[in-house]
Amino acid sequence: MIGVYNYTVILTYMSLVSSVLGMFFSLGINGARPHPEYAIICLMVSGLCDMFDGKVARTKKNRTENEKKFGIQIDSLCDAICFGMLPSIIGYSIGMRDWEDIPVLIMFPLCAVIRLAYFNVAEEDRQSKTDDLRKVYEGLPVTSVALILPIIYSFHKDIGSECFPAVYGAALFIIALAFITRFKIKKPSMKTMLWFIALGVVEVVWMLYKTKIK
Numbered sequence: 001m002i003g004v005y006n007y008t009v010i011l012t013y014m015s016l017v018s019s020v021l022g023m024f025f026s027l028g029i030n031g032a033r034p035h036p037e038y039a040i041i042c043l044m045v046s047g048l049c050d051m052f053d054g055k056v057a058r059t060k061k062n063r064t065e066n067e068k069k070f071g072i073q074i075d076s077l078c079d080a081i082c083f084g085m086l087p088s089i090i091g092y093s094i095g096m097r098d099w100e101d102i103p104v105l106i107m108f109p110l111c112a113v114i115r116l117a118y119f120n121v122a123e124e125d126r127q128s129k130t131d132d133l134r135k136v137y138e139g140l141p142v143t144s145v146a147l148i149l150p151i152i153y154s155f156h157k158d159i160g161s162e163c164f165p166a167v168y169g170a171a172l173f174i175i176a177l178a179f180i181t182r183f184k185i186k187k188p189s190m191k192t193m194l195w196f197i198a199l200g201v202v203e204v205v206w207m208l209y210k211t212k213i214k
Helices: 007-027 036-057 065-093 102-127 142-153 164-179 190-211
Strands: 136-138 184-186
Touching: 007 036, 007 065, 036 065, 036 142, 036 190, 065 102, 065 142, 065 164, 102 136, 102 142, 102 164, 142 164, 142 190
Parallel strands: none
Antiparallel strands: 136 184
């Protein structure tokens, strides 16, 4: 079979599976009502998988150049779906269905794909010159939506069902611009990543409490 199927890409594939499930939850499964809250949790699971997939891949010391390049490509392709498409589908699910919402729902995945393509080119060029790990990111990493959007969604009942789609849409618009804006962000350390995980756990607990999922 074509492709790579060893442990170095398992988390990347799991991230994609989680986000596709999130899309099903957003739109409703087998006639059931949509559950955007479950989709948000799937988004967070995808973010968790993406947080460690690169570290797992680097534990395999005998990776071929083609395996390394495949890892870069498959990671970005999955990220485009997980952190580009899923947030827009969640937006549609929660009520962004007017004509003025459509440009934002299209803009968001477009900006995510542009940033990912730019990252691929820059990363391949960087790796051809050095074996050092990347220390900074240019633009807002697309995976950041796995933390930002759950925080926003956790307040959807406080904001109200009529106003929340506009708030969510404004967040998508700002985040999309941040994807393609040239500024540098320091790559988080392992300690920071553990804090992100702790924040994610708090977000899930808070969101489940606010939405009263039983």
